[in-house]
Every structure is written in structure tokens, then in C-alpha cells.
Amino acid sequence: MNNRLREMREKAGMTQEELAAQAGVSRQTIISLEKGKYNPSIILAYSLSKVFNISIEELFLLNEGGSKND
């Protein structure tokens, strides 16, 4: 799964720590999400999209035909 988390965070002028605090997760989780290593739950995806005031589909993009962990 691809995401625009880094782009949106930088656009909002936020640090990883600030975003982590707003989403209620650790900074390490934000780092993993930005690197595309970790796929969030629907609740976390919703929390993150709410921080940027956009829809989940705008923030996370599913790779069609990719593996389960992509």
C-alpha cells in the first residue's frame, strides 16, 4: 500500500513527533508508515486522514495486484 503521509505532513509543516502525538501513536509508527513498511488498521488510517482533513482514499492508495503486505 502506498501513502502520501510524508507529503501531507510536510505540507502541513508538521514534524513526525507532532503527527504521532495527534494520531495517538509512536514516532516509530509514523516513520514505518512513511517508508511504506507498515500498513495501518482502518482506525489509524481514519485518525491520520482526520488530522489532515482529507479522506482515507486521498491519503492511502492500494496497489492493485500487489501482495498482501504491499
Next chain:
Amino acid sequence: MTNTNMRLMKHLILALIAGIAVWQIAAGNSSFGMGLLIGVIAAAGSLEIKQRRISEMQKKGMNPYDERAWSLAGMAAYGAIRIYAISLAVIILVGSIWGPQIQVTPYNLLGLCLCALLGLYVGSYYYYNRKF
């Protein structure tokens, strides 16, 4: 159980083990007692450092026990138990046929098994932490 009660419980258990260590040293079993005491001091130190880091994160509004941490813990536990079970099965099978017959104290053996399992868990956690 609340966090305060959990912390109190940890301190009580550490104090109890430290008490046993002092009692063993006084009773003349100094090598076991000293080992236990050093272990308790190391455990108390690492728990304190961990607690400080968690408190710092929580003060900043972050959650150290978020979904990724639980996910990693689950994967690490599964990975550790899988490696542990397979390794022990191989050791038991090979050792029973070709291995030397040695006598060991059962408590030392249990201690070694526990250390191996915990070591595997920590190793698996670091592996999955880097991977995900």
C-alpha cells in the same frame, strides 16, 4: 490492573527477589545470592530507563503501546516460539541418539530454557521492528 498497581507489583517482586538474594548471601550461598542480586539490580535499572522513556513519550501525547507495537509483539512471540520449538525438537532428537549423557540440575536447565526463549523473543522483536 492500573499502571500504578502494575508498577507497585513490579517493585514488590523485585524487592522480594532482592530479599531472597540477601538471605542467600547471609546463609553462605554467596555465588547464587550475588548473581541474583546483580540480576535484580540490572532488571530494576532497565525497568526504570524503560519507564522514563515511556513517560516522556506519553507526556508528548504519543502512545508507546500503539497498534504497531502490539502487532510486532505478536509476530515476535510467534517467531520466537516457532524457532524455540523446532530447535528443541532437533536438539532432543539428535541428543537422544548421538549426544552425551550428562547430569544437570533441573532448575539450571529450566533457567537456561527460559533465557533462550526470552533471548529469541527479544531477537525476533528487533528483527520485525526493522522489517516493519
